Amino acid sequence: MYNVLVADDEPRHRRGVSDMVKQLRPEYRIFMVKDGLEALRIIEENRIDIILTDIRMPNMDGLTLIEHMESRRERVKIVILSVYGNFEYARQAVKLGAFDYLLKPLALGDLSEILDKLDTALEKERLSLQTGAVLQQRLHSAAPVYEQHLLSRWMRSAASEKELQEIRTLFPASNGGFVMLARFQKQEIAGSYTPEDFEELKATVKNWIREIYQTVGPSLSFSLEGEHPIIASVVTPAHSLEWLMKRDLEQFRQFIRQIREEYGLTLTLGAGNWVADPYSGAPASFEQAQKALEYTFYTGEGQLVLYDEIAYNPDKPSLKMIPADTGMTDAFARMDRAAAAEALKTLIQRLLEGDYPSPAHLKDSVLYALVHEVKGNEALLRQDEASNFISEMEFQIPACENLEEVEARGVSVLNRIIGSIGERKNNKSGRTIGLCKAFLEEHYMEDLSLESVARHFFFSSAYFSSFFKQHTFMTFTEYLLRLRLDKAKELLQDGDRKISTIALSVGFRDAGYFTRVFKRETGLAPEEFRKKDVL
Known part of the structure; x- marks a missing residue:
């Protein structure tokens, strides 16, 4: 039997979720609270295995609750309950360590599927603890975990002066250097590797990276967790970054191919610019390497991207007006699917003029344009259909992983909107012609x-x-x-x-x-x- 905590500031939602859990798992013990502070008090007094929490709550929201649980290192599984409009919060929650998320209004089938996954995960952890494998791993990895935490704070400009002194001892560097990030795709890992197997793979990849750099200078590699697992490397070669890349470019490409062939995973490399002082400059090079990885939204995964070679302006603002010459509105008026798809492509090309914007800004602009068209044709859609289309797009467009997916999702929505308008027009035309025939029959x-x-x-x-x-x-x-x-x-x-x-x-x-x-x-x-x- 597991103990489940349901946190939601809406009494009706709180009771509804609890009743659904009770229906699916009568043996579970269920606690109900209205916010994160109450949740922490319950957790202090009871062993909680599963938390189902809303994101937005007074006093302490769901994201803060997750952070508290992570800091306490509680072995609790947290599932976020989110509406469409809060999808980005849900993604952030997963980054912070949430087990999964569910969309409101909650469907019994979706909750049942999540509970099945939770049962499996909790049982697997129980068996691991019984064998002592987890305890042994913690004993042997305490120092590396601290080092990883320390290096992560360094990259994010959060390290104190005392911590920087520790880093200098850990990684003495006499030359300038740069940061390179090697990113895996989370969905590929989840489908093929257990956590233990993937940890072994990361160790192998770190060794390969060290071998590539060993002839040019010292390097330090460590893991970063996030939406997608990343291995960060600080490299301090005696030569310039340009010289190094010319020398080892093919070796990096071969490295990416080898990961694909031997492990079935897509590895993407992003490199920041050279900095004269790696201790003070590494965070800037790290940020540039992250932006290089972001740029693969446009170029595709599975390659090496140098920040210095990309036409990228992550601060380029999103578009808040629709260029008239895209032709999207005219395509809607003519019910022309092909023209609407071409108009969306024209809009995206307009957004990419000059330096490319951040993926988030581009997706925001495309979403704005699509919502604008839906609202402009709201009177031609069935009741509530416009709001349903908008909610769906607010969920799907921000979740797109690349430009090709954004365009495909956008075209799909445009086709469905035009189809719905056409269907309603045909129904309306049918009624009108029926009235005409009836009038002629009478007169x-x-x-x-x-x-x-x-x-x-x-x-x-x-x-x-x-x-x-x-x-x-x-x-x-x-x-x-x-x-x-x-x-x-x-x-x-x-x-x-x-x-x-x-x-x-x-x-x-x-x-x-x-x-x-x-x-x-x-x-x-x-x-x-x-x-x-x-x-």
């Missing part, structure tokens, strides 16, 4: 004209003529004549009615003209048709 005997009927339905004559033919495959005149002749045929079955009376009854003002038209269309004069029908 066919009157002196009708295209202009008068178009005016009755508030259409221009030209539009109504085209609209009517598009939906009936006949001109207005042809349809009205067919209707009148069908009615005349019905009346001709009454042998006592005069032809002239029938002609007037179906909208003809001249019996002779009626007779000529009837014979032209049916091949028989009205009297002949009557006799034929009687026989």
Whole structure:
């Protein structure tokens, strides 16, 4: 049996989540709190195995709660509950150490799937502790963990003067240097490696990096955790970075290929600029190396990117207006999917003019443009459909890993919006043509004209003529004549009615003209048709 803590400031949501957990796992013991501070008090007094927490709560929010749990090194699994609009918070929570996240409103099936995963993870940890493997690993790795923490603070400009002195002792460097980052893809690792196996792989990769640099100067490699695992290396060669890259460029490319071939993983390398003093300058080179890795959003993963060679301006602001010449609005008006896709491509090309923006800024601009189009066509969509499209895009576009995915997601949404508008227009057109036919059925005997009927339905004559033919495959005149002749045929079955009376009854003002038209269309004069029908 596991102890579960549900934290949400909304009593209805708190009770709803608790009831769903109780339904799926009756044996679990459940605690409920309204914020992170109450959660910490419960955790002090009880062993908690699983926390299901909202992100936004008073007093202490979900992200702060995660940080507290990480600092306490509690073996608790935390699942974030997030709405679409807070998706970035959910991603941040995962970076901080959350086990997973679920989107509100909560679906019973999604919660069941997460609980299954939690059961598996907790059971695996229990078995590991029983064998003593985890304890042994902690005893042998206490020093490396501290060193990794120290080096991480150095890279992020957070190291104190005392810590910098420790770093100088740990890594004495007489030359300038630079920082290189080697990034793995988290989703690839999750599908192929256990945590233990991946730790062994990282040790192997660190050794390979050390071998590459051993002929040019001292280097220091250590792990950084985040959205994707990274191995950071501080390299202090005797020669310039430009010289080193010319010398070892092919070796780095071979290194990337070897990781792919032997381990099935995509490794991407990003290098910052050379700094004269590695102790004070390494954080700047580290930040540049991070931006080089960000640039693979445009170029693709699995390569070496040098910060000095990229046209990148991460501070370039996102676009908050839609260039009129992209053609997106016009494509929507014409319901042209291909033109809408081309317009989105044009917009993206506009965003990439000059230095490339940060991926976050580009995605923000694309999202802004798509939302602008949805709102501009809101009246043509079904009720609540516009808000649903917007919520979906706010979730999907920021989560895109590369430019190709952004464009594909954008085109998919554009196609669905145009399809929905087209479907609604077709339904509306069907209702309108039905009303037109009903009107003609009721008034066919009157002196009708295209202009008068178009005016009755508030259409221009030209539009109504085209609209009517598009939906009936006949001109207005042809349809009205067919209707009148069908009615005349019905009346001709009454042998006592005069032809002239029938002609007037179906909208003809001249019996002779009626007779000529009837014979032209049916091949028989009205009297002949009557006799034929009687026989």
